[in-house]
Amino acid sequence: MPQPDIHLYTAGTMNGYKPVIFLEEAGVPYDLTHINFSKQEQKAPDYLALNPNGKIPTIEDRSEGRAIFESGAILWYLAEKYGKFLPSDPVKRSEVMQWMLFQVGHVGPMMGQAMYFQHIAAPNGHEEPFSIRRYVDESRRLMEVMNSRLDGREWIAADEYTIADMMLFPWARAYVWARVDVSDLSHLNAWFDRIDARPAVQRALTIPKANPQFWDTNADASAFAKENASRFSSDVKGT
Template sequence: MTQVKIDLAFYTADTPNGQKISIFLKEAGLAYKQFNLDLDKGEQRHPDFLKINPIGKIPVIVDRQTGLRIFESGAILSWLSSKTGCLLPATEAENVAVQQWLFFQVGSIGPMLGQLWWFLHGSRTVNDEAIKRYQEQSLRLYQVVDKRLSESAFLAGENYTIADIAAFTWLRTWDELRLNITPYPHVKRWLHVIAARPAVQAGLHASKPIPGARIERLTSSEE
């Protein structure tokens, strides 16, 4: 694949949503400048960052050639795939399948697993009822994915796509979320296959904070 020349700035943190974009950038072999935000310090609410994304969340991609700024991880994955041709479906039917499973991750997997993580690790109080609810809902989603993966190698079909990247970074956190995924062998197989990809390993590694690439550099670099 011919590499597309894009001048990208990537604003991220070491979270499942940030990892999605990092993995795609490695899959596509794109050059970019990375800015790591410290979410615990509230750098995502820094006025300089809010100029880039008024929602105050990562990830964000900026095409510095055109000034185009894209936030929301699903939108970023779709834009990057379309822009570069990397992991781009060949047919309309395949594209629809990719978008369906991508939106499933954005609308269901992320919110449910994200809430479970919060009540397990972020909340200052223990809410057993909430933990039970979100564990049950999360396992229901694993079951949905497992059934799908019993029918095809990957979520949207026989080919690895951005839908797999999006779901992978969340579903790989099962241990941290204290979930038993033994009943879901197809999910376990799929997680293993994706985790073995060199670009996935590189993307996860690159999501770790880079010393010096901090929020205070945004104004001088981007404005």
């Protein structure tokens, strides 16, 4: 059996799930290498040759003999390659791009810092209430922006389900892990429900590894939180 065109290198993180969601939704054959952060596999020379930033995700397109890194670039590449989840109309395509960059420039960084200061810095002896409040409050503001955008809309851009939704969903849906209250944001929660109901998304969130503590308020996060804080302890200044 021939190898699929797409080889995905990823891990069970908010960024790591994005290309899995696309590939599962599009029904595109792919194979996958799970990058183990504990073994620093993302810093191995062979991987750095594909992604010089040493992060995930990365794809190799065997049919083109090239690698693509950065999750937004990967989803745009896949959407164009397979003609799915990206409208052809230039105005609508621009709208999709704007919301993708909203995720890359705002939602991911702000929620990522909210998670970092609560789940990595604080357990490693660097409790910083000002930083936590700063990033939780800004994350909440961004969720309000999305909630306003979704008033009267099912999807975030172009009046259809696109890669913009796939980009935003893993981060915004992880409000549980970021400890951001979104209980009163009805349009945002309805969008979560629509995407949660998609079987391909639910499959994707188990590949390569399910991390229910990101999304589920009832999940037991204690063991994961301890391992996560320990794994990144060297990143905290002064440790």
